[in-house]
Amino acid sequence: MIYAAVGVLVLTVVQGFDDTERLTAVTSSQAMLRWAVPIMLAGLGGLFSERAGVVNIGLEGMLILGTWFGAWGAINYGGWAGLLIGMLGGGLGGLIHAVATVSFGVDHIISGVAINVTAPGVTRFLSSEILTNYDGGSITQSPRTPGVGRFTFPFLAGGDLFGWTTPDILGWFTDKDWFFVSDFTGLARGLVSQLSLATMIAFALVPASAWLIWRTRFGLRLRICGEHPVGGETQGINIYLYKYLGVVISGALAGLGGAFIASPELSGIYLEGQTNGRGFIGLAALIFGNWRPGGIMAGALLFGYPFGVGLRDLDGSASHALLLVNTIALAAVLAWALYRRRRIDAGLAAGLGLGAAVWYFMSTTVPDWWISILPFVIVLVVLVFFSQRLRMPRADGLPYRKGEA
């Protein structure tokens, strides 16, 4: 909460310089949420797989399967069925990955790459066989998909409670136009009004995953597969079974993310290539989040934010203001590095920060491609500084065969 407040304060101050209100606009925070959901679901998917010791670079392929099956299910059986069928589609991809890596011991990256190459082919074939028969469908896209319901929180954002319209508290603050306070409530209100039920489920999955992995017997067994499978085997745990479960759940979550992309929340159709590498960003969110659900959510929101801002930023002013945010963030890294007496880090941060600052002051707008690569650049910069502080599951990515204990 404190981090969020500091972040919003920075954004508020920065947008004062650049004469834009997009950084803390309600539309921005809502768009951020919607863009974050697939990244977050892919990241959570990666969490289940990698906690079970299987690196899942095939998330992108499973996301793609999710978009197609999600769209197909939604068109034929409605929005909820779409999400469910998307999960099944992604889970199928996970099952293939599990068969290859767990049963046959294929290298995890190789199997994942194979799935990423295969998935677009499968969806393309299915489109040519099925979608082309639909009105408005073609080999690369589906007709429009129906979605699921929306929900506005009562009191916080003035949602209905049993037919009674509650007061809109955050909205009241936002309308006052107070410095920082109104900006903060504006962002917060975007997070709680007109929220898709699918988005709510996705965010509910974060604490649910944490509980499942760290507070249940299933989770303990899943984690031992990723930390020390041979030790688990001596305890009589069926390692293969838990690895299978982890990878299939992983695929199902990625599939849900894919179905979300194809739902009206983001695009409202299946479109070839629409995942646009978000499975990989999900993987990055997993690493950024240090293989923990809360960290994954933070990473997904961080990577989703530039998308949310860039979406309606036609004149590039908000993207330009983000440069200053980047500078400030790098200055914070510089301070941290100096405090820790890490000279190389400090030098890097100073150099990058100076670059961003010079760019900011030498220009008035930035080209539109900058915002589309910003999430990837953030991932790279974060990894450059903090790679050595991350700890992945000890046996992650290592081959395991029963009976070698």
Add this chain to the structure above:
Amino acid sequence: MTERLTHRLMLASAAPVAAVVIAVVLSSIVLLISGSNPLAAYADMVQHASKLETQVDILNRATPLYLSGVAAAIGFRMNLFNIGVEGQYLLAFIVAAHLGAQVELASVLHVAFILVVAMAVGGAFSGAAGVLKVTRGVNEVISTIMLNAVVISGLAAWWIVEWQAGGEISATGGRVGTEPIAESGLLPDINSWLEVFTREVGLGKKLTGMMLVAVAVGVVYHVILNRTVFGFDLRSSGANPTASHVGGVSPKRMVVIAMTLSGMVAGLVGMTELMNTGYYPSNPISLLGFTGIAVALLGRNHPAGVAVAALIFGFLDVSSGILQISGAASREIVEIMKGVIILTAVIAYEVVRRIREREEAAAAAAAMAAGPAEAS
């Protein structure tokens, strides 16, 4: 002795053959379900491929796939996953196209200049990922994926606008691409070389001169890897960096070198198109990098194996066209076939490896039991 040799050969070829057979079986099932006649489809594909012009198409398609496959294979040999071939070749493609159009040189020099620029750009970009890995501990899988995105939605999208050929807007209003390179910078086709063995190539098909470059790359790859000290260091460092380090090979240095070499070959991937058309178009041929990884996997990182894999993929890609024309089946079936071939191939290789391991263990145990005199 010959018996053992044939046994080994059988084991070595079992995996790819099994992969292709399983792919054909699975595709047939899919085709039957979707109401097409698989035999008719395969007959169309084979008959089409028996034509000389189709074979030229296949070679043209296989050439960039081979280069991309070798690029991935160099990384694999060092236990590195260069997922970034895709970004590296596109970046090298656009920079080489731009710089190639800016200079005026004699023919051979011009071509060499363009190829060197492409290799330098690809190598530098890939080497950067290697440097990040050894100095900052950034996993190369993640960094190359991120760099792919930086190139594809960033640099290439920016430079295609910056370097747009002046005033040339296509009929649809779309951007046509960078300034065309002068004739002297283009590699001529090698139809005349082919026609020594065959009849004249019709339909205006041209066999790309880049095929010779690809063959040269394959030979150099083979020689360096298997016939030089450096190649031995590279392979040993990939197999066991610690032991190799004790032997005086710096694993960090080898990582950076391997990534750079991989990127240099990746830089050549886009040159097949550049040497043919002379410019970087607004929609360059894409996904060659990712397919190259599959080609390297199928070909076991072996120079000849990768070539066979590239030809198989080239054949499948070219066949999709005839399926659409003849209507025997949906052309997308080849995408399924490609995917199934990769998945079954990697699984089959693993199974074969296990069988071989078991046989070796059994042979060693037998030799031990027989006593030291027998063992030699």
